[in-house]
Amino acid sequence: MKIQLILFSLLLFHLNTLAQRVPNEVENIDYLITYGAQAALSLGDDDHVQILFFSVPLNYKSPVYIRVYDPDTGGTHDEIHGIVNTKTKFSVYGGNEAFSNKDAQKVNPTGKFDSGSLLASKIFGSESAYDANWYTFGPFNPLQGERSEAIGGYIFKLIVEGLQGDDGNQYRCFFSEQPTLNRSIEGANAFAYEYTFKLPKAKGISHVYPFIDRSVVSITQNNFDYDRDGSILIYSVAKNRHEGTTSGDNEWAKSKHEMKDAEKNTTLDIQIQKQSQGENAMSLYITNQYDEAIPFFAIPIGGPPKYKYDLKVTLKPSTGQN
Ligand SMILES: [Ca+2]
Ligand SMILES: [Ca+2]
Ligand SMILES: [Ca+2]
Numbered sequence: 380m381k382i383q384l385i386l387f388s389l390l391l392f393h394l395n396t397l398a399q400r401v402p403n404e405v406e407n408i409d410y411l412i413t414y415g416a417q418a419a420l421s422l423g424d425d426d427h428v429q430i431l432f433f434s435v436p437l438n439y440k441s442p443v444y445i446r447v448y449d450p451d452t453g454g455t456h457d458e459i460h461g462i463v464n465t466k467t468k469f470s471v472y473g474g475n476e477a478f479s480n481k482d483a484q485k486v487n488p489t490g491k492f493d494s495g496s497l498l499a500s501k502i503f504g505s506e507s508a509y510d511a512n513w514y515t516f517g518p519f520n521p522l523q524g525e526r527s528e529a530i531g532g533y534i535f536k537l538i539v540e541g542l543q544g545d546d547g548n549q550y551r552c553f554f555s556e557q558p559t560l561n562r563s564i565e566g567a568n569a570f571a572y573e574y575t576f577k578l579p580k581a582k583g584i585s586h587v588y589p590f591i592d593r594s595v596v597s598i599t600q601n602n603f604d605y606d607r608d609g610s611i612l613i614y615s616v617a618k619n620r621h622e623g624t625t626s627g628d629n630e631w632a633k634s635k636h637e638m639k640d641a642e643k644n645t646t647l648d649i650q651i652q653k654q655s656q657g658e659n660a661m662s663l664y665i666t667n668q669y670d671e672a673i674p675f676f677a678i679p680i681g682g683p684p685k686y687k688y689d690l691k692v693t694l695k696p697s698t699g700q701n
Pocket of ligand 3: 421422423603604605606659660661
């Protein structure tokens with residue numbers, strides 16, 4: 380990723396009023412979901428592993444905390460199949476290669492995806508103490524993260540693994556400067572190369588916000604188990620409602636979209652426009668022309684894109700001919 384530090388700092392400066400919830404309010408996704416290892420892929424989770432990155436600015440000196448809401452499986456907020464028998468492991472990594480190892484930036488957990496130094500780890504089963512409640516990892520010194528000049532920050536990695544069972548563990552995270560409260564860290568953000576998430580029950584629009592750097596000439600959006608529950612549409616400064624291909628049950632679908640010069644160094648808005656009112660979990664990732672995954676950010680860099688209508692077209696006088 381070749382995102383420039385200056386760009387990053389400037390843009391984040393304008394966005395730090397948004398809270399560092401993952402998934403974020405602006406994504407309109409309430410919960411990430413990771414299923415136990417024995418859950419059928421047809422439920423929507425292609426690999427039973429979720430990897431999130433949290434970035435804290437280089438000049439930030441205070442301790443940081445990764446807080447997880449409802450890390451257990453059972454009780455409220457989870458997708459239970461039969462008896463509750465799912466165990467999920469949450470692990471926080473920092474240090475060298477936690478982020479920069481290429482395996483950590485892939486969409487499938489292979490090779491050294493768990494690179495870096497393990498800073499904290501906990502396995503959650505069905506535990507009422509953490510049902511509809513928070514568990515806090517940390518404190519972490521920002522220096523325990525991996526320093527990244529490209530991101531302009533220290534990076535922590537959270538790996539969530541569905542170890543056993545067949546239920547879906549729904550949860551969300553908050554990157555906080557406090558252990559017992561959710562308080563945003565100025566200039567911090569979170570990103571991922573793949574999300575497995577539960578769409579809100581109500582019909583509506585969810586968003587994923589990949590950042591398109593200068594090297595990207597085309598993207599491919601890949602979605603799994605969307606159950607053809609509406610449309611997947613791409614918006615940007617230069618795209619207004621470009622249709623993406625949608626997947627059915629237990630299958631992948633993908634579509635390729637060219638990137639124009641105007642879209643370099645901007646954020647895309649991948650909109651998932653859900654039609655049904657039912658439960659639906661799915662997985663999604665975006666790759667560039669080299670088949671490398673493109674990160675998407677909980678807080679969209681530069682804010683959600685606004686399509687710029689071409690004034691030259693709208694002001695051109697009509698010739699009266701077809
Ligand atoms: Ca079960
Ligand atoms: Ca849960
Ligand atoms: Ca699904």
